[in-house]
Amino acid sequence: MDTTITTATSNGVSPAATLQLHSIIPENPTIAMELPSFVSLKRQFLGNSAPGEFFLASCPSIALHVLTTCDLDPRDLAKLEATCSFFRKPANVSPDLELSISEVAALDICQKRAIFKRMGEEERQEIKRKCGGSWKLVLSFLLAGEFGYRREKSQALAGPGHSIAVTSKGVVYSFGSNGSGQLGHGTVEDTWQPQPIRSLNGIRIIQAALGADRTMLISDAGEVYAFGKDCFSDPGLEVQQTKVITTPQRVKSLTEIFVVQAAIGYHFTAVLSREGRVYTLSWGKDEKLGHGTDLNCLLPQPLLGALENVPVVQIAAGFCYLLALAFHPTGMSVYSVGCGLGGKLGHGSTISEKQPRLIEEFSLLKMEPVMISAGAWHAAVVGRDGRVCTWGWGRYGCLGHGTEELEMAPKVVEGLKDVKAVHVAAGEYTTFVVCDDGQVYSFGYGEANLGQGDLEENTLTPRLVSSLKETKERVVHVSLTKSVSFPWTGHTFAMMESGTLYAFGSGGRGQLGVKLGDNIMEREEPAKVIGIDLS
Numbered sequence: 001m002d003t004t005i006t007t008a009t010s011n012g013v014s015p016a017a018t019l020q021l022h023s024i025i026p027e028n029p030t031i032a033m034e035l036p037s038f039v040s041l042k043r044q045f046l047g048n049s050a051p052g053e054f055f056l057a058s059c060p061s062i063a064l065h066v067l068t069t070c071d072l073d074p075r076d077l078a079k080l081e082a083t084c085s086f087f088r089k090p091a092n093v094s095p096d097l098e099l100s101i102s103e104v105a106a107l108d109i110c111q112k113r114a115i116f117k118r119m120g121e122e123e124r125q126e127i128k129r130k131c132g133g134s135w136k137l138v139l140s141f142l143l144a145g146e147f148g149y150r151r152e153k154s155q156a157l158a159g160p161g162h163s164i165a166v167t168s169k170g171v172v173y174s175f176g177s178n179g180s181g182q183l184g185h186g187t188v189e190d191t192w193q194p195q196p197i198r199s200l201n202g203i204r205i206i207q208a209a210l211g212a213d214r215t216m217l218i219s220d221a222g223e224v225y226a227f228g229k230d231c232f233s234d235p236g237l238e239v240q241q242t243k244v245i246t247t248p249q250r251v252k253s254l255t256e257i258f259v260v261q262a263a264i265g266y267h268f269t270a271v272l273s274r275e276g277r278v279y280t281l282s283w284g285k286d287e288k289l290g291h292g293t294d295l296n297c298l299l300p301q302p303l304l305g306a307l308e309n310v311p312v313v314q315i316a317a318g319f320c321y322l323l324a325l326a327f328h329p330t331g332m333s334v335y336s337v338g339c340g341l342g343g344k345l346g347h348g349s350t351i352s353e354k355q356p357r358l359i360e361e362f363s364l365l366k367m368e369p370v371m372i373s374a375g376a377w378h379a380a381v382v383g384r385d386g387r388v389c390t391w392g393w394g395r396y397g398c399l400g401h402g403t404e405e406l407e408m409a410p411k412v413v414e415g416l417k418d419v420k421a422v423h424v425a426a427g428e429y430t431t432f433v434v435c436d437d438g439q440v441y442s443f444g445y446g447e448a449n450l451g452q453g454d455l456e457e458n459t460l461t462p463r464l465v466s467s468l469k470e471t472k473e474r475v476v477h478v479s480l481t482k483s484v485s486f487p488w489t490g491h492t493f494a495m496m497e498s499g500t501l502y503a504f505g506s507g508g509r510g511q512l513g514v515k516l517g518d519n520i521m522e523r524e525e526p527a528k529v530i531g532i533d534l535s
Contacts, residue, residue: 060091060101067105074136074143077102099135106135113142114152114206114220115260115274127275130311132329141276141313141327148314148325148371149261150477152206152220154534156493156501159210160483163493163511164217165194165501165532170204172197172217173532176511180213181246182228188246192510194531199247200225211264212483217248222258222274224251253281253299263317263374265338266483270322271300276311278303278324278356305355307335316374318482321345323372323379324356331368334359334381342377343408344392350408361409365389375426376482380433381410386420388413388433397460398429398444404460415462416441427480427490433462438474440465440494449480449490449505453524467525468494471502481505494526499535502526 063086067077081088081102091101099107110116116138119127124138131137145151156165162176162183173194174183181188184197200217203225207218214228225248254271257279261272270280279300302308307324313332314325321338335356336345343350346359362369367383378392378399389410390399397404400413416433419441423434430444432451441462442450451465468475473496481490491505491512503512508521513529516522 068108074140103135106139144313158479158481160212164208175513177509180228180244182215184227186246194513209262209264216262224254224259263315265317266319307356316372318374319376323374325372342393346391348409373424373426376428380424380426382421388421396429396445396458400443402460425478427482432478440468449492501529
């Protein structure tokens, strides 16, 4: 039977806290109920033959509760199983009595995720099969997606002329250029003040994507909303529509797909389903992104080829190419597809790819990718060991290798060898790297959105963004403009651990969320964005 433990505060005023424990069937109910308190249990850890006490063996519900509430990493759960027989033997937990406590804990942690909660049992078993047959691997799959693009976490995105901020509760704010209704407020008027999109009340948004004059939002129910320039409403046309939508509208062609991420390129849009399948729409060049349809296809088509049966955890769209971070039981890898000019596909050549192709260089570098970022013309990856690789067009030093030469395969940024990166963001010709100590480095085109003050020269190697260090806050995420639709008018957001948001770069259309003085079009130093709580 279930056990409930109720606690009350010392003054008796606050509501009591209730701890619900799992119903676990003991191997021997009689012994489990009558075990005297003075009886010592043999220590269950392998490699230690000396008798000892491991009291949780007689009360596995407490052990399970601790594992679940601590949100342990799947690798930690696996280590527990490898070193202690208690954590790998069947836990006798309904409905699957054969699962170990570590597996049950992984399943419980999965169930805290919005996209997993809505899965039926068949869908859960299918994703378990695709991930390698373990709930710990499913948890790794889910966490990898959350890490890559802050799914279900607060985020601020710097688009081409407009900006979007999403709180951890799913409330969406927008500001900046609005000529096509891309702010979603029902008007086409620009605004510098962040305003909530009120028509989304009652809908929790977990991810957003921005493109030239358009915005896409993903809800925790897998629904996709789009506004701004419309390119989804009439699949029968050979060219994209130019009408505008000023409030969020459900994308009907995606209603049969539970979407968890969207990415907008110049010629195409890509979406990622919760099962890890990638779909693309509206490709207008010879590289058809793996589905071999007509040039302008406004209906979602799944990627064919190497990714057909491999779950993907993150996608990133450049100007005319797509990156996909794929999950394998043994680790993660990166695939690319689309235009190969400049070597931005990472295969050692400038050849374009019509179907996804594995980037093999990471294996040679002995590096496991955990996060991808696709700039307009160059790409970047963070490895599990904290190294950063960049490749593609090297103009203005955006690759950080000390030159402006292109790189046709991923190359480690040596200027970051003494730090451990946790996040990377590639823009048009600019790159930002966030380290585990909260410090930020940037390199590339020497404009205001680089964060290097009044520096006018290009930065060919990583340089500490001292203006962010002076805020005395820890940076956790950076977003910058990567579209070429507004040349040299990019801006950058830096989000702090506290939830404070700083902005710098071009702000002539209000996209910084900060009021500028008369005839001032940009900010070289970070300014605090007021009116948004991203904690």
